[in-house]
Amino acid sequence: MMTTMLSPEIVTVPSLVDRCDSCNAAAKAEIALSSGGSLVFCGHHANKHADRLVLLASKVTVEDGFEWAGQSHPA
């Protein structure tokens, strides 16, 4: 299967220990930016910004069980 979407590498880990950059909730996704640096978001903010993050990220680490909006695009 080929995907024509620009999408970052997705890595799943058992758990993340960081805190969301926006609201300090437990992190569900860590976004490594292609420009360098990284962002950490809770599930709410990771999904809220998913559209932009997929364009900026080179790699996204998600906690196991968290379904990131930028990760799965049905059809």
Ligand SMILES: [Zn+2]
């Ligand atoms: Zn948050």
